[in-house]
Amino acid sequence: MQKLVVIGAGMASGRVLETLFETDPGAFEVTLFNAEPRGNYNRIMLSPVLSGEKSFEEIVTHDDAWYGANRVVCRFGEKVVAIDRTRKVVVGENGEVPYDKLIVATGSVPFIVPVEGRDLPGVITYRDLDDTNRMIEASARAGGRAVVIGGGLLGLEAAAGLRLRGMEVTVLHLTGHLMDRQLDEAAGYLLRRDLEKRGISVMTRASTERILGENQVEAVELADGTRLAADLVVMAVGIRPSVELAKAAGLAVNRAIVVDAQMRTSDPDVYAVGECVEFNGTLFGLVAPLYEQAKILAGCLLGRPGSFAVKELSTKLKVTGCDLFSAGDFAAGDGREEIVLRDPAQGVYRRLVIEDDRLVGAVMYGDTGDANWFFDLIREGAPVSAMRETLIFGQSYQGTAPLDPMAAVAALPDDAEICGCNGVCKGKITGAITAKGLTSLDEVRAHTKASASCGTCTGLVEQLMAMTLGAAYNPAAVKPMCPCTDLSHGDVRRLIVAKELKSIPEVMQELEWKTSCGCAKCRPALNYYLLADWPGEYADDDQSRFINERVHANIQKDGTYSVVPRMWGGLTSASELRAIADVVDKFSIPTVKCTGGQRIDMLGVKKEDLPAVWADLNAAGMVSGAAYGKALRTVKTCVGTDWCRFGTQDSTGLGVKIERFMWGSWTPAKVKMAVSGCPRNCAEATCKDVGVICTDAGYEIHFAGAAGLDIKGTEVLTQVKTEEEALEMIVALVQLYREQGHYLERIYKWLKRVGMESIRAAIVEDAEKRRHYFERFAYSQRFAQRDPWADRASGGVAPHEFRPMAEISYREAAE
Amino acid sequence: MTREWHRIGLLTDIPRRGARCVTSPFGRIAVFRTADDEIFATEDRCPHRGGPLSQGIVHDASVTCPLHNAVIELATGFMQGPEGGRVRVFATRVDPLTRVIELSLAEAAGVPEAAE
Numbered sequence A: 001m002q003k004l005v006v007i008g009a010g011m012a013s014g015r016v017l018e019t020l021f022e023t024d025p026g027a028f029e030v031t032l033f034n035a036e037p038r039g040n041y042n043r044i045m046l047s048p049v050l051s052g053e054k055s056f057e058e059i060v061t062h063d064d065a066w067y068g069a070n071r072v073v074c075r076f077g078e079k080v081v082a083i084d085r086t087r088k089v090v091v092g093e094n095g096e097v098p099y100d101k102l103i104v105a106t107g108s109v110p111f112i113v114p115v116e117g118r119d120l121p122g123v124i125t126y127r128d129l130d131d132t133n134r135m136i137e138a139s140a141r142a143g144g145r146a147v148v149i150g151g152g153l154l155g156l157e158a159a160a161g162l163r164l165r166g167m168e169v170t171v172l173h174l175t176g177h178l179m180d181r182q183l184d185e186a187a188g189y190l191l192r193r194d195l196e197k198r199g200i201s202v203m204t205r206a207s208t209e210r211i212l213g214e215n216q217v218e219a220v221e222l223a224d225g226t227r228l229a230a231d232l233v234v235m236a237v238g239i240r241p242s243v244e245l246a247k248a249a250g251l252a253v254n255r256a257i258v259v260d261a262q263m264r265t266s267d268p269d270v271y272a273v274g275e276c277v278e279f280n281g282t283l284f285g286l287v288a289p290l291y292e293q294a295k296i297l298a299g300c301l302l303g304r305p306g307s308f309a310v311k312e313l314s315t316k317l318k319v320t321g322c323d324l325f326s327a328g329d330f331a332a333g334d335g336r337e338e339i340v341l342r343d344p345a346q347g348v349y350r351r352l353v354i355e356d357d358r359l360v361g362a363v364m365y366g367d368t369g370d371a372n373w374f375f376d377l378i379r380e381g382a383p384v385s386a387m388r389e390t391l392i393f394g395q396s397y398q399g400t401a402p403l404d405p406m407a408a409v410a411a412l413p414d415d416a417e418i419c420g421c422n423g424v425c426k427g428k429i430t431g432a433i434t435a436k437g438l439t440s441l442d443e444v445r446a447h448t449k450a451s452a453s454c455g456t457c458t459g460l461v462e463q464l465m466a467m468t469l470g471a472a473y474n475p476a477a478v479k480p481m482c483p484c485t486d487l488s489h490g491d492v493r494r495l496i497v498a499k500e501l502k503s504i505p506e507v508m509q510e511l512e513w514k515t516s517c518g519c520a521k522c523r524p525a526l527n528y529y530l531l532a533d534w535p536g537e538y539a540d541d542d543q544s545r546f547i548n549e550r551v552h553a554n555i556q557k558d559g560t561y562s563v564v565p566r567m568w569g570g571l572t573s574a575s576e577l578r579a580i581a582d583v584v585d586k587f588s589i590p591t592v593k594c595t596g597g598q599r600i601d602m603l604g605v606k607k608e609d610l611p612a613v614w615a616d617l618n619a620a621g622m623v624s625g626a627a628y629g630k631a632l633r634t635v636k637t638c639v640g641t642d643w644c645r646f647g648t649q650d651s652t653g654l655g656v657k658i659e660r661f662m663w664g665s666w667t668p669a670k671v672k673m674a675v676s677g678c679p680r681n682c683a684e685a686t687c688k689d690v691g692v693i694c695t696d697a698g699y700e701i702h703f704a705g706a707a708g709l710d711i712k713g714t715e716v717l718t719q720v721k722t723e724e725e726a727l728e729m730i731v732a733l734v735q736l737y738r739e740q741g742h743y744l745e746r747i748y749k750w751l752k753r754v755g756m757e758s759i760r761a762a763i764v765e766d767a768e769k770r771r772h773y774f775e776r777f778a779y780s781q782r783f784a785q786r787d788p789w790a791d792r793a794s795g796g797v798a799p800h801e802f803r804p805m806a807e808i809s810y811r812e813a814a815e
Numbered sequence B: 001m002t003r004e005w006h007r008i009g010l011l012t013d014i015p016r017r018g019a020r021c022v023t024s025p026f027g028r029i030a031v032f033r034t035a036d037d038e039i040f041a042t043e044d045r046c047p048h049r050g051g052p053l054s055q056g057i058v059h060d061a062s063v064t065c066p067l068h069n070a071v072i073e074l075a076t077g078f079m080q081g082p083e084g085g086r087v088r089v090f091a092t093r094v095d096p097l098t099r100v101i102e103l104s105l106a107e108a109a110g111v112p113e114a115a116e
């Protein structure tokens, strides 16, 4: 009988042996080595063992009786240290075994993040039963804290298990969303929300700097300095194929052991299978393809060669209550269409990607009922045009006529609840429409409160209006923000606050965005709304900003930039002017010009010079003038009582105070201000977004002027006596605008939309409200007043933004 | 022209929904990374009036030019809308394990090449 030696008793080799013994029990005499002191078990079920849903005995695949019956010589707990291919023997720790055929099935080992403290007791990985038992032990102590590094499949299963066992768990993940290799942002957000509901904290964009502790792990420190106390640290950041043995034996090894479609290595008597192999450049990390390999390998050993091929894979997470599924290639691309279905109430997200009339990828969260059906469609490559309209609803919808939504609403009884927030039933809404002659959604909201809170019932209310009013109802009154949504800017702002939405993926999911990642119109708007509504909580998304706000300079028609430093109230000094002159010389800046807002503009700066230009200006005490931003731009002043013979108040001083207090704040559109020292108005305050005219009696506060495409004089908001009152009034006014304005809507358009009365009521007539708005502005300034130039000049922020990532030289290109 | 691959950096050097530049003898090339980690490369010149596409906002597999908001499809280089126009696109590939991005200049044929 031929001698077969197998190195590694894992999932792949186990399947090889099963197939072998089932087909021809007498063909080989098998010796099985395993470094782990036990035989084959179902490794992927370690997670249910960790969470306590299963016992180890339940997941053993082959027990002693099975090995006995098949006359396998088991050498468990014994590591193979060498393969001698010339003598055809395998060298174990306790002695040699000769082979005719050899299978290397050594699997892989967890990747260890090379940080200080990785060797401390209490820092473990997640691969085998011993790791699992260590985690179970650590969780036995009450109040234990665990930090899991890595928010992929393994890390999340570990986190969920530890949490079920009562530990306080934090998951650290390097990129912006969980399971980023398998899920898109929207599904990643839903997953995070579900995990957080289970009491697991999730930190994304968290990079581990080092692990701290004396004799035992005590804490994890992140790159931003955050420290997290920890009694247990689980590293689950990826795997590395175990190939040392094969390499030492001289087998061809690339990133893993190279095999052909018959699972043969470069030595025809040596086979390899499982996570330790590389086939056609592909590595493997899930069991489905390994089982396929095992079947092929067993067939080859028995003289029935097959051929292995890489197939589409799908992923599921084994955490009870987190239903997710992803398969195929779901990247957006040209010629690709996507269909997105979102049901925020149920936490459901589905996205299908179609190319050339075939389904090529799918991501699902919340309801994975049709996962297998979609997966089959992907694998078969079947044409889908016939069921395109209802495809996303799944298999059960195929072949039936689509439901008419109007008929469904008409069929509801009068006491059916439509608006859950305010408890409004169908009869009340239709009654009010008829009795009071309501014709717009806003009127229905005002009279019945239906759809006035969270707004998820808006669709139903609109259908009721259409049904009741017939042709008289014209829903086109709402102008959607962009083609990605049916909601208007106003709706979106209201819902962000009402539903406490705090990130872009969250808004897109909860408000049923029709695209997976928005467009150049909605993303900057959402970024502003979230920044304005959740100061200190929302992390600014650079990639959703227009280039000027991303690099803090103005893009010019030739792609170069202009740089404008802040000059408080229009004041400058000899040393600032000297620094500007030096920068102009040093970087050969072609044009220097005075702007309309009393600043100096350096035009034609090359992008790659920007950080150095800023560093020099910073060194002279200047910060960014935000001349590029939807933000407070300039406060223009005249010289007032300091110098002017007509001056009535210190207009320059007030202008400087306003600018110092308000710089750095983001606004729906740009905000330009001015303070004039008397009604002669040399600072042209009466065509600004906010202006002040000083008089002997005090300060006249103006706003809502325009001197651009439209030209319009300001309106007078009110008059105040002191500088302090003037500052408070202006700040409160701008804050009200920040909270109500639509993105890109200047103050004069905002006034036209909301009306003078409502603004006066909030800011002028109610001192307490005014104070609140003032304080909210002051609070948000704590996070906003950072000089963006300083951050970037120091190289701390995205250095590549300003330098090419690579340069291909002429010689290289010509080769 | 045989396809020559140039290693230009790591996937993670480019932010998701962002872009970076590569300089080459054929001019500046913009390299984009989408939300789904797809990589595309185009000439960094908008077909409209030469705007630097690398500075635009990336959404799905398109970029909006920062100068006048033309939308360019990254895979084909076509500009959306009635005016038409197209930028040159370059082939890229990403190693699934090391995440190294490689770029090919083969499509640069047709651009004047001094050496030939």
Ligand SMILES: Cc1cc2nc3c(=O)[nH]c(=O)nc-3n(C[C@H](O)[C@H](O)[C@H](O)COP(=O)(O)OP(=O)(O)OC[C@H]3O[C@@H](n4cnc5c(N)ncnc54)[C@H](O)[C@@H]3O)c2cc1C
Pocket (backbone or CB within 6 Å): A007, A008, A009, A010, A011, A012, A013, A033, A034, A035, A036, A043, A044, A045, A046, A047, A078, A079, A080, A081, A105, A106, A107, A108, A126, A127, A128, A154, A157, A242, A245, A273, A274, A275, A276, A284, A285, A286, A287, A288, A290, A316, A318
């Ligand atoms: C907790 C967990 C959950 C998972 N969940 C899933 C899932 O849901 N779905 C999925 O598809 N996949 C999942 N996986 C991945 C899956 O388990 C692996 O793909 C699979 O186990 C790999 O099989 P293998 O036979 O290649 O390696 P292994 O099963 O790792 O077996 C290799 C064996 O070789 C032994 N060995 C190594 N070197 C030597 C040596 N020199 N001498 C002797 N013996 C040696 C090792 O001790 C080990 O027992 C999960 C993995 C883990 C750890």
Ligand code: HEM
Pocket (backbone or CB within 6 Å): A558, A559, A560, A606, A607, A608, A801, A802, A803, A804, A805, B020, B021, B022, B023, B050, B051, B052, B054
């Ligand atoms: C070593 C690297 C670089 C050098 C030596 C360099 C040099 C130059 C030169 C000489 C110009 C011509 C200026 C003009 O037309 O007036 C220019 C223009 C420009 N550069 Fe660079 N550059 C480099 C890298 C970059 C990078 C990485 C970017 C962007 C990420 C960039 C962005 C620009 C832009 C937008 C222009 C405007 C030209 C146009 O739109 O065609 N440069 N650069």
Ligand code: SF4
Pocket (backbone or CB within 6 Å): A638, A639, A640, A641, A644, A645, A646, A647, A648, A651, A676, A677, A678, A679, A680, A681, A682, A683
């Ligand atoms: S606005 Fe009045 S105070 Fe100011 S400079 Fe002109 S005249 Fe003088």
Ligand code: SF4
Pocket (backbone or CB within 6 Å): none
């Ligand atoms: S007025 Fe017109 S041309 Fe002049 S800077 Fe403004 S936008 Fe440009």
Ligand code: FES
Pocket (backbone or CB within 6 Å): B046, B047, B048, B049, B050, B051, B065, B066, B067, B068, B069, B070
């Ligand atoms: S240059 Fe790109 S849109 Fe005008």
